[in-house]
Amino acid sequence: MKIAIGADHAGYRLKDELVPFIESLGHEIEDVGCDCSQSVDYPDYALPVAELVAQGKADRGILICGTGIGMSIAANKVRGIRCALVHDMFSAKATREHNDTNVLAMGERVIGPGVAQEIIRIWLETPFTNGERHVGRVGKVMNIEAQYAESAKSE
Ligand code: RB5
Numbered sequence: 001m002k003i004a005i006g007a008d009h010a011g012y013r014l015k016d017e018l019v020p021f022i023e024s025l026g027h028e029i030e031d032v033g034c035d036c037s038q039s040v041d042y043p044d045y046a047l048p049v050a051e052l053v054a055q056g057k058a059d060r061g062i063l064i065c066g067t068g069i070g071m072s073i074a075a076n077k078v079r080g081i082r083c084a085l086v087h088d089m090f091s092a093k094a095t096r097e098h099n100d101t102n103v104l105a106m107g108e109r110v111i112g113p114g115v116a117q118e119i120i121r122i123w124l125e126t127p128f129t130n131g132e133r134h135v136g137r138v139g140k141v142m143n144i145e146a147q148y149a150e151s152a153k154s155e
Contacts, residue, residue, distance in 0.1 A: 001124065004058035006032040006045035007108075008071075011064030014108040014116060018062070021117050025124065030058055046074035053102050054080040061103035062120065068107035075103045079145060082138070087111050092119040096126035100138050 003022055007015035012034050019029050032048040034040050042065045052058040061083075063071035068085045075083035083103035084095040087110050095101045104123050106116055128134070 001059035002028045002030060002057075003124075004030045004032065004049040004052040004061045005063070006034075006049040006061075006071075007064040008034060008040050008042040008045055008066070009037050010066030011068075011071075011106075011108045012036065014106070014113060015062075015064050017113045018064075018116060018120065022062075022120060022124075025121065027124065042070040043074040046071045047078065050075040050078035050081045050083070050103060054078050059102075060124065063103060063105045064108055065105075066107055066109040068105040068110065072103075072105035075105065079149065080142075082141070086119055086123065087115070089115075089118055089122055092122040093126050096123055097129040098134050098137075099141075100128040100134070 005015055005019065019031060022029055030052060032045055034045060046063055049061040049063055053061040061075065063075055065071045072083045072085040075081050081103055082099055082101045083105055084099060084101040085105045086092050086095060087106065106119065
């Protein structure tokens with residue numbers, strides 16, 4: 001798969017550790033930055049990653065900031081994105097199976113590289129459970145997005 005990855009100043013060290021790991025799993029990386037400890041704003045990195053995924057130019061996205069929270073909030077503003085903030089292996093599997101998430105957010109100040117690697121490995125290899133329940137629920141989520149986009153147009 002092609003994986004878009006981005007981080008802010010509080011997440012770039014973990015990002016840089018994870019890139020070779022993701023490549024070792026056989027995936028291609030598009031790294032949108034950042035690459036140093038100079039303070040930056042997480043939405044500026046969440047947006048290009050989310051857009052690459054939403055436009056079909058990347059299969060999945062991975063975002064890292066201090067907590068992962070800001071990145072996940074920002075990514076979920078982009079139409080078509082289902083971003084999950086994940087810091088444990090159970091959630092990594094469940095969010096693929098139940099929510100069909102296409103972007104993963106993590107916090108460098110919350111977990112270390114070993115747990116982050118395992119989360120990524122599970123999240124990348126777990127398929128969406130194509131059961132009627134989950135398809136219907138994800139469809140309802142996407143309908144909320146579509147409804148708000150429509151009402152914004154008519155305002
Ligand atoms: C940066 O200090 C921090 O606020 C950011 O990395 C992130 O944790 C925001 O949600």
